[in-house]
Amino acid sequence: MPPGDAPHRATADELAALDALTGDGSWDLDGRAIALRHLDKVLFPATASTKAVTKRDLVRYYATAGAAAVPFLRDRPVNVQRFPNGVTAAGFWQKQLPGHAPPWVRRWTNPGAKPGDSEVYAVVDDTPTLVWLGTQGVLELNGWTSTAAAPDAPTWALIDIDPGPETAWAEVLLLAQLFRRALDQLDVRAAAKTTGQRGLQVWVPVADGTSFDHTRAWVERLSRLVAAVVPDLVSWRWHVDQRRGRARLDYTQNARNRTLVTPWSPRPRPGAPVSVPVPWDLVDAAAEAGGAPLQFTVADLLAGGAPAVDPLTPLIGLQQTLPDLG
DNA sequence: GTGGACA
DNA sequence: TGTCCACAACGCCTC
């Protein structure tokens, strides 16, 4: 699929065919035949506030959310977290694409792989590939920050607000707002997304050719400026037990083959939370409400409960030079 | 979820 | 034939 083309979103007919499948079968999605088994297997058990999510639900989610998620994955190697027996059983990371993947899954060979390293990565260029990963029990996708064409050149600078055990959600929101204020003053465009857990991230699009050394140093610098405003909320200690429960602003993810969870990826946690881009006005509203939750689940999104606007998609490919921070 | 290495 | 097993690993930091 050429870059810029809208990825496929499952049609009503395709979804009806998925619902009608009993037992093992093959599902035709956008011209690709996807083998499906154990569709009623529970991958996320029910919680007090959520219903169980089955493999059929997950496939349906990927088939519909692919239209939003694939633009963030396209042309990038992907690292995945797999839970073939559901989120309550042991899972594992996978980088190397198994040889039995369908031939239409795009492959990228890492020229920087050392002996013993993963060499062949999947590239999620279309919705059927995403759905196939779902059939393999992929419950979290981590796309590279750089592209297959230029693996040493990030396209995003990533700000990761990682709360400690003593960090309140309202404080996470405050930190995000402080980043936003700083970015506004610098005339830098960026958008936030939930992580599906307790943190928030701010993604900053950067111009082609920017280096990881540059994005990492820039995010560290900006994070230290923000932390100086609220020194009691942030710790710069390396060891967890020396952070006194405070938040960490983790700039070190800005490196080759270091990844953060992809927008619209589920998280392998009870309730099937999803990492969702959120407009700044939603961050502000949650903060003004004293720390109202900003949490979206697979079930919420299947029911059409996403924010009305995805503020991150319009930033894809924005050629932005990071300003000098003095 | 799947294939490969063993018994 | 069945059962066990693998399926990631970089840069930063402290000691």
Place this chain on the structure above:
DNA sequence: GAGGCG
């Protein structure tokens, strides 16, 4: 250099 950290 080893090991924690994410």
